[in-house]
Amino acid sequence: MSIVSPVPPPTVPGTEVEVPRGPAARGLPGPLLFLGRALRTLWSNGKARIGLVILGIDILVAILAPLLAPHSPDATTFTPYQSPNATNWFGTTGNGQDVFSQMIYGARISLLVGLIAGAVATLVAVTIGLIAGYRPGMIDEVLSFITNLALVIPALPLMFILAAYLKSRSVWTIVLVVAFTSWATGARVIRSQASTLRTREFVTSAQFSGERLFRVVFREILPNMTSLVAGSFFAAATAAVMAEASLEFLGLGDPNTVSWGTILYYAQQQNALLTGQWLMVFAPGLAIALLALSFTLVNFGVDALSNPRLREKA
């Protein structure tokens, strides 16, 4: 809920400021207002802008895949092992599938897994980090211990083991496996920050105003951690994209889905380099790297999100 204040009358020249609108719900994906402002803030940073552009292109490609792809990605109608030619811009796979169409449709899975796994991991990290940071004592000790345990176990091997043992081989398995192994770093950092913010005077002040625990954590502390949460999200998403590609490359994914990782898997299986289909290796590799890079670049602009001064710019 918010207090709606009327637009103030202009006063002494030089002191009037645009009235920022009332605070929207924060913490979890909020209304358009918050997102719009966040995007504007990120756009103002040079590196983040490049990252947003690359990410934007990837998202558009994923959404518009049916329109952009000249052929169906699964159709095995073409001559296999073709180098790039007029019909198949990127050549064909050993099964006769068009690589270019696969690349376009592949964006969907990579993006989906990256963003969703990143979001789930961040959600877990925020929950655990906030609780541990806000409540010192036994709760903090237990949660920190679990976090440290999760940090110490090597993520990639754990992922392989989990993926190999789980019966189902769908995309969602991958999402869960990746999320399960990458929440710990974020949790640790968020716990530190929450712990520092807890002792800040405005938190004590909020308690004196009668705020209850839930509101103190989600309306006072969390909004001041926006940068950190966003940063954790993009870091987790980066890791997720790489992890997903790795799992599929190793054949632990669903071989029937089309994603950049599975293209690499088949490239390896079909000795693409030997048959001269260098694009089949190069294209998905570059695409994965660029997507991961875009997340990292956007992270450069994330510091400004927590800065209230940027809310003034209409």
Add this chain to the structure above:
Amino acid sequence: MMLLHAQGVNVVYEPSRGTRIWSVRDVDLTLQQGEFVGLVGESGCGKSTLGFALTRMLRAPARLENGAIHFNGVDVASLSGEALRRQRRKGFAIVLQSAMNALNPVRTIQNHFGDILRAHAGPGDHYSEGAVRRRGAELLGKVRLDPNVLAKFPHELSGGMRQRVSIALVLALEPKMIVFDEPTTALDVIVQKAVMQTIQELQRDQGFTAILISHDLGVVLESTDRVMVMYAGRIVEDQPSKALVRGLHHPYTEALLGCYADPRAEEIHLEGIPGSPPDLSKPLAGCAYAPRCPLAEEICWKLVPPLAPLGSGAAACHVRAPSAKVPGATAAAAKAGAGTVATK
């Protein structure tokens, strides 16, 4: 002998593209060897920025724009790199407000002295640990600290002791001029007095020129020979310290004095200053204090008053200290009755 002559110092601060904040505007300053001068003003008046500019300590996004700073005959405003670094030995130095927090927590005080002495050693100077210890003990003695402090780590010392160590470290450079930027503000009130006394004694004994920057008029008047009051980036008054409490002054100085009182007095009358300082990111026409000044005349809104003689010093006020260089100022001053006694 003139030690520092600064002319037309302007400092602009650009926190983001499109915003320029003029923190110091057209400051002229002359200091003689051995003077103890105070620079007083409230938040945002530019006093610390000026102190940093004079010791060439400004960092982006703040920069010195225009201005010549002649220190001991050398124009230091144009120096950079190694030439500037060399000026810091037997040249000018600064003691910061939280200098005590600038000490490296994992090194002993003796290590700190070693670092400074060796970094600024002249050609042929070689400092063995023994030499560092001797010189360190000597310097610590000057700030009334026991030589056994050399073996300690910063966290083992109290705030006041750490601040004294910071001053001793600066003395190692044998500077001719030291700028003290709010040296005691971060300290406990009783320790403040002790450290200020030490600074005063040091200045007397060692004879370096000192600039004391503070928001506390009382502290400045107690320790310094001469005081300069700053407002909105300019120096608005420059008087001998003893002369500041009586007589007519710049309206801002008078208003500032009205904010102080002795708690032991029979009756206390405390004032504030209504309004707030101007926005320094916008160009200011005329005197920056005009909106809050009870004596403001038409000319005050149009022309920036230059520093003109007032009493034993100078003030930048069209009404109190009309300058011969400003047309119509004398008439305006006469109209405002510049000769009347100030009411308190």
Add this chain to the structure above:
Amino acid sequence: MRQPNGQSAPGKAASVPPLVVSDVSKIYTVRGRGRGKFIAADHVSFTIPPGAALGLVGASGSGKSTLAKMITGSERPTSGSIKFGDLAVERLGAGGLRSYHRRVQMVFQDPYAALNPLHTVAYHVARPLQNFLGMSASRASERVHELLEIVGLTPPAQFAGKLPHQLSGGQRQRVVIARALACDPELVVADEPVSMLDVSLRSGVLKLLAELRANRGLSLLYITHDLLGARIITDEILVLHKGKVVERGATKHVLQHPKDEYTVQLLDAIATPFAANGAATTH
């Protein structure tokens, strides 16, 4: 601005209970290097009568902030009791503390830290109204404007929507005071409310606190190392040194005739332009 004459709003003073601090001590055990115990408060006793203004004076480390925290319930004393009327403050649980805050509020020292940088002025002042008084959004909004007027932030509509970084230190402190007053408390603990403000802004805030106390009949505990502020606002002061009360009495009397050596030291440490010239001046 003259010294307060000690009068408070008729009727209100009668309903405000006294705050009685009895033999309170707070000992922190310092772990790690085995430095042992740190005695923040050492058998401190005092009473704040209804509607009175008491000053707690001392340098940092004297224990005054610790006492403030114990009185407002943020910390528990190691021994001794704190009673607000019949209420035993040191035994309050989480729920009890919430309703205690409705009656005993705090004005914080650092106006830059006491306000959440992401919330508007209106939000800060409205929260206690909604939490303690159960006001609806519209009624709270009206009351926020009234409170902003009372603390001198006029026109209120201009300030209500501002964020903390758009205000000066003095303005922020007024917001902090407005927030503390919102739920109509009986006792306000002001912990160094003006020490981080420019000198020109102090008088205004001190005047405001004195007026509020007189008009609303609330009790005030003024904690500071600044003796001038104490002289202006309080009727009686306690001088604290290393957790012990070393001197107490009527403010003007203690300042003009200090008995304890530490009080003398504190008075000596003040540098005022007028003392520098010799005698204490009268105007």
